[in-house]
Amino acid sequence: MTTIITNIKQLVNVRTENKLLRGSELANLPIIDNAYLVVQDGLIKDFGEMKKLSTVDSLQLTENIIDSSGATILPTYCDSHTHIVFAASRESEFVDKINGLTYADIAAKGGGILNSANKLANTSEEDLYNLAYKRLQEVIKLGTGAIEIKSGYGLSVDAEIKMLRVIKELKKNAGIPIKSTFLGAHAFPIQYKENKQAYVNLILKDMLPTIEKENLADYIDAFCEQGFFDIAQTETICKAGINAGLKVKIHANQLSSTGAVQLGVKLNALSVDHLEIMDDDAIKSLASSNTIGTLLPTAAFFLRMHYQPARQLIDAGCAIALASDFNPGSSPSGNMNFVNAVSCIQMKMLPEEVINASTINGAFAMEVENEVGSISVGKKANLIFTKDIPSLAYLPYSFGSNLIDKVMINGVFMNQNNS
């Protein structure tokens, strides 16, 4: 089946070369004004300027013409850091924070990640799947066309495996590329408070072998932070993950400067994520590496923390991606349009930079760059059709409006109304 989409006001992020963007390259967003796009069997087959369309042979063979009548079309967002498998929301902690408690205070009194783990332990695999599937549908309608999902609210062998099986099932049914990350090292369960090594051993000796055997994860992650996993524990766990065939991602420098960025670089991590608290050494280390810095500004927004120093990172030449961190504790939203708006408003990233960081670089941060992340021949027709907007900058500028008219996944429009 071939479809030609005509009269596209702007076709955004058109690329022939598949390349991770670093530093000043992020500001270069290739666009074709007044364009057409050909979709065949769910993939992008061709595109170009409208005025050249009459010479395209495929026009004669086309079964289907969609007049986009002035929509801007972008590749769907690639959200490379989420925790969308969770059992329940945590808005009472949100109120606790309004009343003055910090994220660390809440964690210390058994709230936070441990609160989510308690709820998840008592939720069936089927219920967890249904809850996560619903969230997935919601974020696809908001423009996400590829996603990474972490475990980490299990914290026992059974519950971690249960989460990863849910992600495996989502991979089968979701229709968009999904990557799975094992985050057993998210927090120490209460019963291991006095014997943390025993929990590390559980990860190494009980969780990882099952995960490897059942092929349940693509990546290993750890929350490297004071009160959570220290550098030595993070290194041990990540190395065991590497031995089990998993690439590394690290929750790094969210609440303090821990050396986790440098550790990630040393372990050739695919990405180090968060990066609210950076020093010169961490920035230099990241800039001179192949590791992607994934910024999660809506977590900083929600927790009233320092925003990531995006300008410094870009000026130093780092490869930057943007992701939502969708989770019940620190970023209860998977709205990538809002992530982009906050990145422009609070981190002074340019509209072109945020689109590159949330599409092509997000794709690289979960190794799906050959399938999605740009308008390129052979990639999936996973596309955002905007409402009538005066310019691309209007998207992050008009931060409270939903400017997405339609989302196409594998060449088929999502139903924007039903779930």
Ligand code: NIG
């Ligand atoms: O990425 N920082 C650690 N993990 C999550 C928060 C998880 C939670 O509070 O439930 C994050 O922000």
Ligand code: FE
């Ligand atoms: Fe996270």
